[in-house]
Amino acid sequence: MLEALRSVVDPATGQDIVALGLVKNVSIASGKVKFDLFAGDLAIGDDELSARIQKLIGELPWVEELEFRALEATPADIPASAQAPSAETPAHNPLKGQDAPAAGMPQAKHVIAVGSGKGGVGKSTVSVNIALALMLRGARVGVLDADVYGPSVPLMLGASGHPLINAEQKILPIERSGLKLMSMGFLLQPDQAVVWRGPMIHGVVRQFLSDVDWGELDYLIVDLPPGTGDAPLSLIQALPLTAAIVVTTPQGVAASVAQKAMSMFERMGIRTLGVIENMSYFICPHCNKQSDIFDRGGGRQLALAKGVAFLGEIPLDERMRQGGDLGQPVVMADPEGELALRFREVAANIALQVEEGVGAAH
Secondary structure (H helix, E strand, C coil): CHHHHCCCECCCCCCECCCCCCEEEEEEECCEEEEEEECCCCCCCHHHHHHHHHHHHHCCCCCCEEEEEEECCCHHHCCCCCCCCCCCCCCCCHHHCCCCCCCCCCEEEEEEEEECCCCCCCHHHHHHHHHHHHHHCCCCEEEEECCCCCCCHHHHCCCCCCCCECCCCCECCEEECCEEEEEHHHCCCCCCCCCCCHHHHHHHHHHHHHCECCCEEEEEEEECCCCCCHHHHHHHHHCCCCEEEEEECCCHHHHHHHHHHHHHHHHCCCCEEEEEEEEEEEECCCCCCEECECECCHHHHHHHHHCCEEEEEEEECHHHHHHHHHCCCHHHHCCCCHHHHHHHHHHHHHHHHHHHHHHHHC
16 A cells, blocks of 8 residues: 555655655554545645546455545654665576565565465465474464455464554554464455456565565565466565475376476576475374375475475375364464474475575575
């Protein structure tokens, strides 16, 4: 939302209304946006200003209602330190080994996308649990739920509520056990569907990056929509990605589709850290017999064929489903349990691959 308002420039100063600190008291809840605009000193007519703001905010696909007040500004209302962003700020390009994020981008050392060639492989469950496992290693972690069509991260983590706005007019991510979260699920009604095309998704994800106060993070885990179509491509273009992880189930058909996701990342110039095989096998709780319901080894074979790391295998277990439904992922509910230890091994492998990649870049 603030990104859209940055296109309203005061002709007298050449600075936008956000940089001037004129947008105050922002509130976002259930598609309704409210804010105050201290517009008394702007060299823009009231009618023109109102029409421009109505148009800009009205074009944001997630906004259902807008309410703003144009108030008289005094010098005390405008911070003396407010300056337009410098044109010399270096862009964040992790593929070239630059560590400094671009202006407005998250201060995250590593932005890692979790993708899959198809739905139904447990990508969001894996994303949430590896994020928690990385936290257990002492890392500062955030999760960006970029699956705007089916935002499930809030439910899986038992997180709810509407994001607040801080004094710098940045959206504060929702926190759950120290894990920072942002998702369309926090902005929509539970039964509200998202019917958008790629450019709209691109815009809202850019806002999740530039308008959210993520703070300093070691990892920002991005849960992508499934597939290799318009939505994930638009998101990848909007994200300052360090690398990607591909999730698959063992059977040949799933692994072959996951290979397409790897090819998509490769074409976009993004390194694939490795492959995680989910639902690798099932151990009957009654007879303790192992069954390879979805075959076995497809993820490992895919990693070998593509020359990337095999990050680990996660068994099919009803506790995974129960944890997601109850908002208590297995790594959170039982961090020393067998399932959590699997994710902790995967997190250790991810950290190793990231460190080796950074070393190679420099």
